[in-house]
Amino acid sequence: MIEGYQPKIIGFLCNWCGYAGADLAGTSRITYPANIRVIRVPCSGRVDPLLVLKSFQRGADGVLIAGCHPGECHYVEGNYYTRRRFALFHPFLEYLGIEKERFRVEWVSASEGKKFSKLVSSFTEELAKLGPRREA
């Protein structure tokens, strides 16, 4: 591990679950690493693979997408598309040389502040172990 290295995580959080979960962590005073930069999206289904790729290109060490649990999407079925899209995109990123540990799709409900906090902590730790990305 490199001394003093702080990984940068871009988090695409869905307005209704992931973001609300992060908000709950905040209001409940549950701490989590400040390594995550949160971008609120209306639905995890809004996240275009372009956004993930661009995040990596512009210096993200890891990208997190947090949406509602399958079956609980605010828009009924948005996250089912997310699941298919990124189940396919994730191995593709790996194929292109971006380690699979650098990308995560997780389901975090509005009541799971604790889960969100643990998630960001474990993701940050893992990325710190992995070290910075190679320059493109």
Next chain:
Amino acid sequence: MQEGLDLMPQIRDKARELLTSGAVDCVIGYERASDGLTARPLFAYEPNDVDKLIFDQTCAHNLARFLVNKRDSTVAIVAKPCDSRAINLLLAEKQIQRERVYVIGVVCPGIVEATWGQIGDKLQARCQLCREHTPLVYDFLVGEPPAEEPPAEPYHDVAEMEAKSAAEKHSFWAEQFARCIRCYACRQACPGCYCTECFAEQLDPLWVGIRIAPMENEVWHIIRAFHLAGRCIACNECERVCPVNIPLSLLNRKLEKDVLELFGFRSGLSAEAVPPLATFKKEERLGMSE
């Protein structure tokens, strides 16, 4: 090399019949290019044009590429099996109407490697892996379908690539993408790339910047391939037309392999198929947590 030549009279007769009767406005087929060896697309509008039509192992182009531009008229098209999958794709995606396309399907002997003024005797890589030698959609079939299609395990090169380390993969693709001059020939040749405004041409947000930089090439290639995920019909025209020989099939076929493994889907096999990323199953997990 001469294989397939005997199909020519049948194609010409059919084309003449269709044009004379007025059943179609245009027949899209192949003619001899001006080097006298390779083939190029031919748009035959008059019955007199049909004598230029040819079909042999140099007819590489995927003519289905032109169907979207011709969707306001009735056309006949000479289609190899891979091209026929592209026709199915366009039908499934409601880009063309079945009753406005007359498909002259040809049983394909495989297309040979060729460059301007030079024809090899080796089949193209994609033809060596081909699983369909008979068109999947046609109104008129030319040629004798083979009794049995060969079983295929066509992903050994993809598996080799997958086995490499992240650093190796990264430097391999960086090297490949660095050569790209972003002429977008890969897009122009692709029957699946029919968006009227491609993401590469959008200015706000500017996804693919106009500067010459590896990063801009990378975003183009990765997203181009992903936009064809579950849609690519493996005609490999993108790779054939690439002036700097970027192994695009290695990208396309990785996605093809994963789509097959994850969703059990191969594109272009039917005109009713829904692209796998445009649908879902509630109960599937796809390797993700609950």
